[in-house]
Amino acid sequence: MKQTINGNLFREMFISGANNLQNNKDLIDKLNVFPVPDGDTGTNMSLTIASAIKELNKVNSDSIEEIGKSLSKGSLMGARGNSGVILSQIIRGIAKSVEGKNELTIDDFAKALKSGSDTAYKAVIKPIEGTILTVVRESGEFAIKNSKKSSSFIDFLELIVIEANKSLDRTPDLLKNLKDAGVVDSGGKGLVCLYEGMLSAIKGKVVELKSGNGVTTTSSPVGVPSENVRDVDIKFGYCTEFILESDTANPDEIRDIMLKYGDSLVVVGYDGVVKVHVHSNEPGTVLQEALKYGQLLTIKIENMRVQHENQIIPDEEQEEHIESASEGFVLNEEKKPYGFITTTMGRGLADIFDGLGVDIVIEGGQTMNPSTEDFMNAINMINADDIYILPNNGNVIMAANQAKEISEKSIHVVPTKNIPQGIGCLVAFDPDSDAKTNMENFSDALENIKSGEITFAVRDTIMDGIEVNENDIIGITGKKLVSSGKNLNEVTKNVIKEMIDEDSDIVTLYYGEDVEEDDARLFAEIIQDEFEDVDVELYYGGQPLYYYLISVE
Known part of the structure; x- marks a missing residue:
């Protein structure tokens, strides 16, 4: 019975785990709390682990330390979304723990899993239980307690997988949103898939990557001749x-x-x-x-x-x-006082940000979260004393912060969670003030901007007391589902009504690629007539999946 693993098996375990995760990315994507069409946890974790494997393929030796470092580097730079960043930190902790090892005992591997958990928790400012963090912590703690009880590596990993699945099944009990949506945590499911693939490899069967599910571990990188x-x-x-x-x-x-x-x-x-x-x-x-x-x-x-x-x-x-x-393409040779990087989807929104003085608009957001490397490339192209990053998506902030930690430049991540917040912060920017003052100005601006989104449901559910059927038009403000129905204008009007109060002055509508301009203009006029005390502004956003993005100030 196998009591240790060498570098070659350590490599195969990660390849098998990565392939299993990528094979299940569609299933993981569907485990989305909100029934919106941009569930992307599986995609983000798959792209993150694919980047790790791409870096691993550059390592020819079976050195456990080199394998760990390559996996850490690849996942760090390829990290996308909160789940991808957390996964990269888990791998980083594992890699750190195995440094200097020629082979790994059961106890070594248990400590590596615990190190992965500890590193991931340290990377999150406010850890939330009922997420991937819970699954990695509970499985890591279980590994430490049971490392001495297992007779072989196979028995040990089988127990880890069982415990990880139990932890995953408990996530709805820790997070009300999961229970209400009737799903387990998607990031936790991705981690379980990684563990299950590792177990398969140690049993002698490396999981193969199914066609069309991601980057194969044996192909040449894109653009490189085989x-x-x-x-x-x-x-x-x-x-x-x-x-x-x-x-x-x-x-x-x-x-x-x-x-x-x-x-x-x-x-x-x-x-x-x-x-x-x-x-x-x-x-x-x-x-x-x-x-x-x-x-x-x-x-x-x-x-x-x-x-x-x-x-x-x-x-x-x-x-x-x-x-x-x-690489090495710098927008401005002469250093300037400040520069801006932002993310968005849609030609109209990109033009708006360009008009507000943003240096680089990274295409991404709801349907494709930019990676840490995307932000690093953008940072390297700007020659400025201070560089501000506006992620405009709650699932992108961690990757932006990870780029900030890696970069040697003066980077400031503004925690914008949506497009209206990003635009509002740019309007609030004072070019004559220093970075500290502007970050304070941004915080004030974020408190005064209400945001809403109009999209469609991808499944039946009941949320916030509202019954939703698949393909219904749904309206969301913050993390709350406000309205659901068959009529786009009616649902949008309900959301605006929910957002407006006696202090509101301006309602701004950004219409998406699936809304005709004439229809959007007619709707804006209806809103202006109904809410006479506010000014209604309409802009072409061109964003996919979301009919309207709404800002109320």
Whole structure:
């Protein structure tokens, strides 16, 4: 009976656990307290663990310490959403605990699980029981108490999985929202899937990643040629890079133009400056096309066929070569006093933030939470004394804070939980005040902004005393379900009525991609007629899934 595990088995356990988690991401996504169409815990945890495995694949040795460090680094940078950040901290704690070990005993592994729990709890300012934190803590404590009682690693992990499932089943008793929704905690379920995959590996059967469920652990990273590709002719021979200054073209337009000239395309750009990296057989034509839209600030062309003949570039260097197209790109060479990073979904909302002076708008939010690495890349592109991050989503704040901890720059995370709060804080910003004063101003602004969301239900449920049927229009303010029904205008009006009080002056509506402009304008007029004491403002947001985002001030 196996009493210890070596580095190779330690690797296989994490790969198997990661694959099992990714295979169950859709199930985990559906364990959402609110019946809204953006349940993304499974997706976030899957992308986080996939990033860890991608980093693990770069480690050729079976050193337990190196394996742990790679998993920690990959999960840290790839962490998305609160569940992903917590998972990355669990892995970080495990990695720290196994440093210096050539093999792991049952007791070593129990201490590693406990270390994962302790590290995760320290990373959360206000830990909430009934979540993934509870499951990792209770299973970690159980592991410590029972490490001496198990005759083999298999018996030990079987007990851990049983206890983790019991802990998961108890989460609705600790968190009323879960009990009301009739679900267990989604993050806790993801952790259980990780444990179950580990157990399968130690029994000799590594869980395979099902097709379409994520990043396979054996494939080459995106944009990096596999072994087979190396033996054939290079399709596009010239690595072409340039920086275009243009008042007329945005990155999306340039990307569409360049797609027909080659592959390995990377386009990034902000404030009239677009950086392009493309592999092409027509570098001259590529540059001529770009010149139609402005002037070229820099140009770099390399013959990759000659490079290929001279030396085959290792996988990791090729990956760095492609990824470097978006690295080291600084928006402003001269340091400025402050800069802003925000996240949003929808072209209209992005334009609004751009108009308010935001340097970088990261696409993400309700349906795709940005990773820690996304924030780090944005931070590195801004040369400013103080950089403010507005996450605009409660599930993104932890990843932003994790980037803050990693960065050596002066970063300030404003805890905006939705779009109206983000916009309100930008309006409250005083360019003549220091960071401390502005953070105080933001706190005041957040207290005075009421926010609402109108979307549709993805399942039947009863919440806050309101019966909801699948596909009903639902209105939410804060964490409370306010209205449900079949008529969009009626539900939206009910939410606005709930939000308005005698101190309200302005109602702002941001209509989404599924609402026609004429319908939105007509509805805004109806609201203005009904609520005469407030001013109603209407803007195109273009956000997916949410018909209206509402702000009342």
